Amino acid sequence: MKVRLNLVVGGSILDKAILERVLEEALKKGGDFAEIYIEEKQLSNVFCEDNRIEKVNSGREKGAGIRVVKDGKTAYVYTTDLSEEGLLKAAGVARHASANGKETSPIALSPKQPAFTISCKRLPDTVSFDEKIENVLAANKSARDVSEEIRQVTVAAGDLHKKVIIANSDGELAEDERTRIRVIVSTVAARDGIIQTGYESAGGVCGWELLEEIAFEDMAEKAARLAVNMLSARPAPAGRMPVVMSCEAGGTMVHEACGHGLEADLVQKGLSVYKDKIGEKVAAEGVSVIDDATLDGKYGTFRFDDEGNYGQRTVLIKDGVLQQYMYNRLTAIKDSRDSTGNGRRDSYQDKPIPRMSNTFIASGRDDPETIIKSTPSGLLVKKMGGGQVNTTNGDFVFDVQEAYMIEDGEVTYPVRGATLTGNGPMVLNGIDMVGTDLGFSIGVCGKDGQGVPVSDAQPTIRIKELTVGGTAPTGGPAKRRIRRV
């Protein structure tokens, strides 16, 4: 199949003059700012379950979102009608909300050049379904070969190619092409009525050359081994204890514990524990947190954000001290500063809001092996799952998919069913060792009903104390209580 994407970008249907007319129409009754965001995407998915290729899908969608901002208030209209008439009509509806303004001057758009290139060697439409299916089936086999206890394997491989045009009344015109690949394996293992699951995912802003970097079959084997190993795991303990998070555990913790709380919209509404804390110590010394949209090929990478601002590297926390928040255009204006290029949206149907890109705790000085060895007892987290945070009070929770007990500096037996809860600033201040390594995980982050692709990372770290929510009736917490008396 041939991708037909040149309808919008570079084609004659929407040239600069049309965009200028639409923006002028949007501001006809006044307003501080108008913007048009046009997107055309093509996606495809291959899905294997029950040992067979069950579904292959593809789809095309295009649409435009127009917004008019006046005194910080937004009118947003979206449409799938990309004709000049359709766009002018949508612009007319958007401007409705900001009546009685004065006429604005003509708009002249000038294109913005991207600051770096994103390499994409094998575009989705150049890779046949046969090749994707071959890889998916090989992964399925590799997972099932691990053990007869593997009862189900689901393998999915998807790609997305998106072209966007963003033009605004400041005269900025940004055009971009984005390609993303995501592969997922999930496994189910069963033994004597106990069922456990395993999960692995990989992806990036790149083409199908990703398959050269990640071996799909190895991922599947890993997911299968995890499910089988967890069958023998004991129930996790309940209570507070030291937690070592291995770098391969991924960055869910940093995403939940501080990432969301540093998004400027939440800060400005008073919904973040990090409000009014710029320049203050919010984490232990040696802890730096960075959001970087420019990392090569990572799942949260972009050249332009969805408002046409350059994707950039922003140091959020430096050596324990809070440096700045993540901004989109509107929140930046409110704080009289520039956007940090974190204005992102799910699709043309959504207004851009401050979002993370690739967020990570920077590597430190401790040898990862030594971190475990110097921990008398606690929990070693090897793989994290999803999480959630209440930014107002900083309380967060996330799921642990693979964990082991540490006893006298040695990793002993696996435990299952643990969830970690904590409080953002308290946990960041409780990090007492930071490893030299760095491990990434990918995901789709949800906020206000919008999902955007992100990646998160951290080195191996140790947190002095976190609440582990397991079910085992251990003596641990009871002993602590006795000691307290």
Place this chain on the structure above:
Amino acid sequence: MEDFLRNTGEKALDLARKKGVEAEAFLLQGRELSIEVIDGQVETFKEAEEAGLGLRVINQGRLGFVFTSDLSDEAVKQVVEDAISISHYTEADPHNCLPSGKYEYPVLEVYDPAIPAASLEAKIEMAREVEKVARSSDHRINIIERAGYEDSEFISVIMNTRGVYASGRGNFCGIYVFVVAEEDGDAQNGFSVMIKKNYKDLDSIFTGKEAAGNAIRALHARSISSAHLPCVMEPYVVTRFVSLLAQMVDAGMVQKGKSMFAGKLEQAVAAPVVNLVDDATWAGGIGTFPFDGEGVPSRRNTIIKDGILTGYLYDCHSASKAGVEPSGNGQRGSFRSLPSVGTSNFILQTGRPGSQELYDDIKKGLYITEVMGMHTANPISGDFSVGAAGIMIENGKLTYPVRGATIAGNLGDFFSDIESLGSDLRFFGGRGAPSIRLKSLSIAGD
């Protein structure tokens, strides 16, 4: 608009017939309005429209699916060609099938003309009102995170080459407010959302007051020690657990061994007081509609009766595989995806009415008002471990608020430990439940 959708669908089906494949066209046209207010002013006003086609072909048992938002003749032709071309890559499955025959659809009230008839000003006023009520109901409500009004309407058309034709128009409306209460350096969230099929049922005063009350009661929460305690859960929290049941009774999941309810039909899976139904004909339900996403008529399905698992939910594929009739649960979220098993109005039924609170005779327990990270619970293994907040129960009374606890266990034990259910059934979207009382839960705290 319905005519346009029907004609577009006809074109797709004609092309498919000419190519000798079975096909189903699902067409959806939707409109939405959302108004968000801050300090009595409209902060975001959004109006939108979308339309699209999702085409499923079955080519000698092989499945192909393609969607498009472009409904031009040329695009529709391309969609049919792509779907057929894709079908060559999937494996044949005798259970890939489309419903056939002349269905009679139930007549249900699913469209309220009062929603489009209400003026924009009235809707803005309602959003302002819910914000105002929340803010003014207590001096400690210092921040309104979001408050607003939304409505949505759609026309859906399903037609296939086996003669099924179903079309319908539905709408609903809602208001919401998210607040923060602050006092002495402590800040706590509270929210309330009301979604209704009828415009006249929206109650901004109730919604505003409830959100404020939820935030206030959580102020100055303490942590608690780890323990096993009896618990009472509010309807909202119960619906979160009931949502996990939705995947567990999905016949597709069951058949693939991805549900802990696999092989449990006619067995006890919950306490004898537990009754669960999925009812797409429930009057006023958000999930109420005459037909499902495959054009199968809606009906009421009993899932758990007196604690015994009596049935699963089926779409056409899983029903064919199990050798039963589809239950009318082939749901679709949009034109962008294939139908799959889903719930309509999924309801945990109320217990016996009584004037007593469920916690009246609990000496020490936890009244749970909030759970966090529910998406991490595992409906396959049944393991869950989620963050929880609530109010301590002491000698039958609600005393001080609690936060930062984790509750954990297995869903099998959870549903078997339900001792009693309240009479306070409430819906949150398409999920309804009353309060419940649990014998004991493992709580991790300090």
